[in-house]
Each structure stands twice: as C-alpha cells, then as structure tokens.
Amino acid sequence: MANTVRKNYPVTGMGCAACVARVQKALQQSAGVQEAEVSLASNSARIDFDPQVTSPSALRQCVQDAGYDLLVPDEDDEADPDLDESEALEARAEEAHEAAFRALRRDTLLAIVLAVAVMALGMLVPAFPGKSWLTAALAAVSAAWCGRRFFVTAWKQICHGHTSMDTLVALSVGISFLFSLFNLLFPQVWTSRGLEAGLYFESSAMIVAFILTGRLLEERAKHRTTQAVRALIGLQPKRRDIRRGELVEVLPGERIPADGTIEQGRSYVDESMLTGEPIAVFKEAGSPVFAGTLNGQGALQLRAEQTGRDTMLSAIIRMVQDAQGSKARIQHTVDKVCSWFVPAVIAVALLSLLGWSVLTPDGFVRGLLACVTVLVVACPCSLGLATPTALTAGIGRGASQGILIKDADSLQVAARIDAVVLDKTGTVTTGQPEVVELRWLSDDPALPALLRTMELRSGHPLGEAVAGHLSDTAELPDVQDISALVGEGVQAVWQGKEYYVGKSAPERFAPAERWRESGHTVVYFHDGQRLLAALAIADALKSGSAEAISALAAQGIRVHLLTGDHAAAAFAVARRVGITDVRADALPADKVAYIKELQAAGHRVAMVGDGINDSAALAQADLSVAMGKGSDIAINTAMATIVSSDLAKIPELVALSRRTLRIIRENLGWAFLYNIIAIPVATGLLSGTLGFVLNPMVAAAAMACSSVLVVSNSLRLLIPKK
Template sequence: MKIATRFWVSLVLSLPMLIEMILMPFTNFMLPGGHWTMFVLTTLVMLISARPFVTSAWASFQKHHSNMDTLVAIGTATAYIYSIYAMLTGKAVFFESAAFVITFVLLGQVLEEKMRDNASDAIEKLVNLQAKEAEVQRDGQFVKIPLAEIVAGDLIRVKPGQKVAVDGTIVEGTSTIDESMVTGESMPVSKAKGDNVIGSTINSNGTFIFKAEKVGDDTMLAQIVELVKKAQNSHAPIQNLTDKVSDIFVPVVLIIAIATFLVWYVILGANVADALIFAVSVMVIACPCALGLATPTALMVGTGRGAKMGILIKNGEVLEAVNDVKTVVFDKTGTITVGKPEVTDVIGDTKQIIAVAAGLEESSEHPLATAILTYAKAQAITAKPVQDFQAIEGKGVQAQVEGQKAFVGNDKLLADVQISADLKAQMQTLQNEAKTVVFVGLNNQVIGLIAIQDAPKATSKAAMAALHARGLKTVMLTGDNQRVAESIAKQVGIDEVIADVLPADKADHIKHLQHSGSVAFVGDGINDAPALTTANVGIAMGSGTDIAIDSGGIVLIKNDLRDVDTALALSKKTFNRIKLNLFWAFIYNVLGIPVAAGLFYGLGLTLSPEIAGLAMAFSSLSVVTSSVLLGKTKISAHPATV
C-alpha cells in the first residue's frame, strides 16, 4: 500500500479520537462505545498503516540490526498493548497516542515523498525534451516518422522551430541552434556543413539536413539522463557514517527509554501509565527518520541542478572528494587550448615536406596530424604513399616513402637523427612563439620543420583566475615541449608546467602530485583516461572521447573551462548541504529527548507521544526543505559568493 494511502487511512481513523481529545475538557464529550471504539479504530491503524513499520523492524531484528522503524514500531506497539491492558482493568488508556504517532510519522513521509518527487524532476524534464518525430528521407522523399524508427545513417531534415531528433553531423545547409536545454549555453550556436548537432536542441532560423550518428540510448541526452539517474541513486561515503550512527543510536535510545520508565516508576513513584508515556515519548522523538533523507535528497537536487547547467556529477563520492582538492591539473590540447591546431610555418621545401608528412599522418588521429592534412589539402599538395607505417607512442610516426625511411614527430625522435644548426635555431624561435614544432625527415636526417599552433580558449585565463581565487594550485600536464607549454601557461596564468610527458606517464605524475594533497584532473583525450581515473576527481570535457567521459567523475558538457570552478562550487555546496541536513536530522532528537524523558516536568514542560511524532515529522520536513532550497542558492564562479 502506498504511503499516501496509509496516511489517509490513519488520519481518517484518528480524527474521531482527535475530536474527543479536543472537546473532552470543555463538554465531557466521549465517542460512542468509549474505550472500545478507540480500541477498534487504533487496531485498524496498527493493522493497516503501522504494519510496514513493524515488518521492517522485525526484519532488522532478525539480522541483529536496528533502524528508524524499530523505534516507531516499539513505541506505538507499547502504547497500544498497554492501552488494551488498561482498558480491561479499568485504567486510563492512550490509544490515541499510538494512532496519532503513526499518523504524524506518515505525514512526514508523505511530505518527504512529495518533495523528493519535486527534487528529482530534473530527469523528467530532460526526458520531455526529446523530439517525438522527425522528417527522415525515405525513397528520396522526406516523411515524418516516430523517433523510435530512426536508425544511424538516416538523413534528417530540420526546419526552423523544429527540434533536432538525434545526434549527428550536418551534410547540407546552415542555421543557428539553441542548445541551452542540453548544454546550458544560453547563446544560440551557429552551425554549418560538417558541424555536429545534438538531439533535442531547437533549430532557430535555417533549414538543414544532417546524418544521424547516435540514436536511442546512444544520444547525448539519453546518456545525460542515465548519468543523472545513477548520480541521484548513488551513495556518498558520508552516508556510511550515518548508517553506523543508526546502528548505535537506536539501541542507545531504547536503553534511555527503558531507563526513563524505571526512573519514573521505580524511583519517582509515578504510576505505570505516566512512566510509560515518558518512555514512549523518548522513543518517538528520538527516531531520526530524517537521517536517511539527508544525503539522497541533497544529491538529487545538486545533481539535477548541475545537469541543467551542463555539469554532470556522476556520484556522491565525487561530491565528497571535491572538498579536499588542493591542485587542479589540466591537459593542454583540447582542454586549455581550442584543440584545433593550425599549421603556421613550414621551414624547408614546403611541397616535399608537406607531401611526406601528409602521407605519414593520414593514418594518425592526433590533432597535429589533422592540422597537417588540412594544410596539405588547402595547398593542393598530394600526400606521398607510404608502406610499413608504425606509430611510436609519444614521439611520432615512421614509414617507408618511395623506398626511403621517413619520419614525422617531436624532438624525442632526434636521438639518432642529424639536424642542422640553422634548423635548430629556427626551432627555438618557433617554440618561443608558443608553436609546436614537428620534425620531418628522410634517412635519419631532418629535411624540414612544420610549426603548428593551438591557441588557448577564450575562457581559459578566466578559469584559472577563478581557481586561484579559490586558493587552488593549477598545473599543466602535457606531452608538448617545455617552451611551448610554458608560453601557453604564461598566457592563461598556470602555476606550474610539467611538459614532455608520455601518455603512459601521465597517471604517474598525478600520483606524485597527490603526495601534496588531493588532485583534480581535467582532460578530454583517450590518453587522458588513466590520469582521469587516477586523480581524486576526474573532470572530462564533453567534447572529449567516450573513454575520457567514462573515466571522469564530472563531465562538462559545454566545454567551457570556467565550468571547472562552477562544478567545484556546486559540488562543495551540495556536500555542505548534506552536512547541514544531518544537523537538522539530529537537532530535534538531541533537544527533544530530555524534554520527552520528563527532565523539565517540574517546570511544566513535557512532550506527549503525539507531539513527539509531530516534531519528528517536522524534522524530516526540515531536511527535505533544506535540500530543495539548494536548487535556489546562488552558484557563482567567484568563491566569495559561493
């Protein structure tokens, strides 16, 4: 039976007893049937509404554990069983206490469930963003078909105002697209042939045709929804502490309740009914039901808000790890820089150098290879055919070109290679200009240089400034040479540069940095995956490879480096809210137990079981409200406002 149904059953059955309790002092009103009517009403409450509490408590007891339901079950059962005894022996009963406690506890759970649903509406809103149908080419004609029937490779036409159905690449036309619902980017993005489009975004003004590449569960929106679901159901390490506290807290409360009864009945001479009232009140007020809500509700709100901002936080462990981060390490290419390097200089016989380099780089997926191939195409230079191609990790590539051994790579390839003094001098000049120098050679002799430059992203400098304002150290970890790396670092404000690093060694450098404190690593490439996994917090750029995104604990969909600081701020804010929730979960109990136990009875301050149940309900309400308000707090890149 649903919680809401159990609550309404309990409320309806408890109302007659509530009316009697209110009217009795003024009119001596009693329910027809007196105590027997109260017995029947309370029995129905115990059988229908309270049964799950008893079942849960018994299941925990069989496993030699105790939980929050243990206190509710024992407290209400004690009040109910004693009232039956009292009714049969002509003494005062308090059936209404058992019924009211169940009603108020369920009231708290109903409010929790309602706010939990509100807190997790981020997933529902994301799912509702999906287009329901699309204009897909079939037999040379564009026809509307349901989203589920689209397959990879379909050509889809999108008119102004329509939603992009799935992820793909534009093959014809231009437009501007509002991607804010997925990436959080408020400004429309211009798109043309060759550009990627994201499913569920809205086409603004032009008509274009794109080729479907990712459909169904493979689309970015579907992956975002899945990540948010996993994050909201994840388990933060701090929850382990609350679980341990619960195991100890419940037995301690039961001991306090028994001691309360004994003190009042044996030492202070109170009658059984009054002593039992104090004991039951202790059990009810002490029940920290809100404790189980402190972590999950904050996680729901925090991760849901992050998704709307284009920041995917994968689990609760990341939130907790962020609080200890002292150093943020960045990959260079595609992370700090645009990731689209361009050839700026060719030293030597341009046609020969580019023809050889393009031939070797045709089999490579490195960004520098793409820059060389793009330059060759623009200069109408035909790549020379190659044989026996071989990639040398972290150094370059080599192959046979027209019977000669050819190579293209960085200075790590130059151990057994001859290079003229003139080329060495020009190499240093180019590197001082923040350009990456690629060596092209034949038969163990360098025949020329290709200078390639990848400019920093416009947001990189501001991102570093925000992290510095937060008191964090920034480090660049790159395979590029020292001069180029330091030049880029100087432009954006990086504290430390670690250059000439082979891909396989990145994780080792992260481990070394961890000796000085927790490390966050930001990257986007396949070679960044080990570092992302090794770091205490891995942050993957959304434009990166699937393996990098899978390895990161946080994914920045907008590829805006300033979101690193925002992600850290949101994570800290969420984790701090979890700690605040834990405070609210316990404060009612800590303050209420002495009152419930009757320590202030002489001052006229007491706490009946039903009022204790209401206070417990408000404890849960406070926790969930605190979590919901997390969605309204200001998250800024400036640490002073976080």
C-alpha cells in the same frame, strides 16, 4: 565477475534508513550480485549483477521477500534494443509515486481532521454521555485507517526479523490507543488504587497526524531532488523506429530524435539540456547534433548515427542515475549507525518504562508515557536522509549545469581539491589553430585572394586557419599547379609566376623571433625572391579560460599546466591565462609522474584533460575531469565530465561540491544533535532539572519537523547560487 552489468531500479515501500539497510542486505546476499547500493533519497537501488547467474525478476523476488518491492523492466522492454529501459522504469516509478502520494495526502488530510476533532472533544467540548467513546471511535479510525501503513509495514518487517521507523510509530500509536482503551473499559484498575484512569486518545491521533504530515512534506521534497533525471528522461525522443544510417527529417520546433550529422539544412539548435549553455548553437551540413536537443526555426535533414539507448542523452541519464544511486564513504558510516538505531531506541523505551515503574511509586503511567514519547521522538529518518538527499540534489544540480558527476565519492573528493592540473590542447585552448597576427609587406590588392586560394586548396590544417582568417576575400579562379611540398608548405603558379607559402623565407623578418618565443608558428608567403607577408599562428584560447583559472585561484586552488607541447607554446599559453606552474614536453608517463609528485607533496589533485594521452594521468589523479568533446577513453576514465568542454565549469564543480559537503555536515550535525538531546528528554530523566516531561504529541511534531528540516536544507542545492 566478468559479465557483470550495472542497473538502476526503483524501490517502493522504504520509509527510513533501516529500510534501506534491509533492502541492501537482501540484494547483497542474493546469488549473482556483486554489489548493491540503495538510496532513500531517490528510492532506487543500483545493482551490479551477473545476468548469467540471476535476473531482474529474481532480484525483485529477493526484495519482495524482504518486505519491499523492486520495479524491474518487463520482458518486452528488455528485448527491445532501441528502447531505453530507464524511461519505462521511470514512468512506472512515477506512476507508483503519484498513486502513493495521492493516498498519503488523502490519509494525511483525514488524520488532521480526526486529530483536531479528538483534541476539540478532549479539551473544548463540555462533557456529555458517550463523549469518551466517541473520542475513542475517532482515534480508532485514525489509527486503523490513516495509520494502517505503519502497522502493515511494521508487521511485514517483524515477520522478516526487521525493525524500522514504522516499527517505532506503530508501537507508539498502538500503545497509546490500547492503553487508553484499556483505561476506558476497566477504569477500576486504577481508581481502586486512588489513581486516575487517564485517556490518551489525543496522543494517538496527533502522533498519526504529525507523522503523516511530516512524511507528506518529506516525500514532496525528496521527489524534487530527483527532478534532474526526470527532466532528462522527459527530453528523450518519442520516435522509436529510427535505425542507424537512416536519413531523418527534423521540422522547426521538433526535438532531434537521434545522435547524428546534419546532411542538409541550417538552423540554431538549443543544446542547453546537454551543455548547460543557454545560447543556441548554429548547425549546418556536417555539424553533429544530439538526441533530445531542440531544433530552432530551420528544417534539418540528419543522418542517424546513434539511436535509443546508445545516444549521448541516454548515456547521461545512466550516468546521473548511477551517481545518484551511489553512496559517499560518509554514508556507509551513517548506514551502520542507522542499522542499530531502531533496536537501540526500543531498548531505551522499554528501560524508561521499567525504570519509572520500579523506581517511583505508581510510576507505571509515567513510565508508559515516557516509553511512548521515546518511540515517537526518535528520528532515524533525519539520519538516513541527511547524506543521500544532499548528494542527490547536488548531482542533479550538476547535471542541469552540464556537469556530469560519476558517483557520490567523486562529489566528496571534489570538495577537498587544492591543486588542478590542466592539459593544454582541447582544455585551455580549442585545439584549432588561428591566425593571431598577419603582416603584409606588399600592397598588391590581389595577394590576399591568392594566399587564400592557395591555402584553401592545400588541405593543410594551418592552411584552413589562414583561409578562415581571409574568409572575406574571394578566391582567384586562375591559380594553377597548386601542390603541397612535404615538410615545406604550398607552391602555386599565378600569372606565370611561382608563389610559396611555408616555413622558410627568402629574407629575414625581424618579428619572427619574437613570435616564436611567444609559442607561435611562423608562416611566410613569398615569390621566391621577395617576402610578401608573414603570419603568426597559434592554438586559440578557449573563451573564458583566463577567468576560469582566476576563479580557481580565488577558491584557494593552485593551477598547473601540463602538456606534451613544446615549452615555448606552453609558457606562452600559461602567460595569457595566468598560470605560473608549467610542465612542457610531457609524455603520458611524465604526466602520471607529475601527478604523483604533487600527491607526494600532500596535495589533493584534480586532472582535467580530453585526450587518450591524458587517460593515465586522469586515472592517477584524486579527481579526474574530462572535457565532453574529448576521447571516449578520457571520458570513461573520468570521475566527472564537462559536457560543454567549458573550463569555467571546473570552478562551478568545486563550488557545488563544497556547498554539498557543507550541507551534508549541517544535516548530520542537526540529525545527531536532535536525537542526542530529544531521546534523553523523552525518557523523563531531565524532568527534575528542566521541570517538564515531554508530551507524545509534541514529540511527534518534533520528529516530523526534524526530517522535513533535513530534506528542506538539501533542497537549497537546487537553487542557483548567485
């Protein structure tokens, strides 16, 4: 669809992986929707749709028809081009979450009180007239009030032909309570057969209490996994009346309200929310600033260039939301398992009831207990949460470190990288020339000032590097006839004598050959007869480049340098940072071919670049990483973006992705192992071998703990790795 747009909308009412499957199926079958992915961890839907065919309100109706709700922007929000709808939606989602969380907490506390009371009546309080009826009344309040959410949701889903975790809970609580109530009303049905009319009100009340407690802890933990987006949205400026081109005053301590350029003033600005770097950056006239960053002690006047939803902060928010709403390939497999999990559990529960009833004398009661226990102990939630909670936490952690990950698949791919290809200029180096060596061959104290004056007024890029190197030297006011000689350098007249700065010299300078072999550009300063000074100029290395490459090597990753620069410069940089695999003089097509060579040799390749000439190679690589200060084309092509352009973030990205994948494996391993063991034990098949039958109350506690364990394990990703 040519006019497809991508939006992230909060979803309410989902409780397990089966709910996710229903919402996703409903959206995918809606007219105009190209693709939809629903996340239980972030309670959101990422939808690609054609706005000429459908609308957010139509999508919401589609989700509501499936028994859930989709929070979409109001018409006023959509009509305002300067309002980032993510903030309005996040505020509404946060409000809905807070209301739901308060209700859940209230119901949980009441359910615990009722469960304790029912247990005390059943086990500690001596018999008295009406004791059983009081127990039944307390259990009824627990089921009908505290557990109403399970029955309401289950009924809605049954009406739509669906099942979910709530279906299992509603069945188990309902069967326990109704069976106990039947026995209380008609005990003679059992006593006439010489059997005890057992009451299981404790099971009913404890199931509700345990499930609600688990869900409360789960919701609290899930909410933490999405804190990165909420933190970013909280940084958005509150001033909405700013227009492009407008001059804006920013007082000390205020947040920058728009992307723009400083026109007047000097200050330090905290950009940690964008770059992950804790040190404030000095800003003065001509410096770029970004919305949401925090001004320090100085007053600034800036020219607004991007406002509202066009700022870098808004783009980062959308990117993180897209990533957290996406699914890794492994999650699609888990979703398929979860889609038949609940029906399969119900079938096993019914078979348990039937088997015990038919195969053992008077086995109906035992079969009923096994049926209830199977329904309670099964945990599709742990399966459904295993992958998305870890991915959401991992992507959020990356955002807080200044690493923007495009989607879940990118995180999964990054964990398997064994070769990293680096562009040189702008990636390993700053892309800004600097003087690395200056040799004076004359002791005239006025010459440094003359050289600086000539270079400062030349307008040549190398001239800026020389002038910067001599910044402590004053300019000479009486230098005349400064002019650029095309292809040669700069010429000037001072005190009636001509002076030259350029690539030619009137006499041989021995170190020049060594400088050139090191990849440096050699510049001479002379008066036409005598060489006065020689300078070696090189592209400056980025701080920490060598350490970053060493860290990648320690992770078992081979680093390659791939550049369009000449061989001498490429090998010189490679030696300084510790890279042995170098390809120089590479055109864009050569870069693609080099990536393909590595892939053909069996390597999983990450390409790191920042320029338009890197975009084709970025697209070819298994993992593409763009430096945040690079071209828009490179950033749009990339699967991950390093906001600060700090090469040290690459090994951090690899470490984060490997850690995330390890936690996903742990979560899935636990979830599958739990269900594989718990369900057979719950049926009572192993009662002869193990010598016990699992109680529904214990089953409820085990199920709740299973989900909480998975989510808590994922939250480890939010803890900084030391």
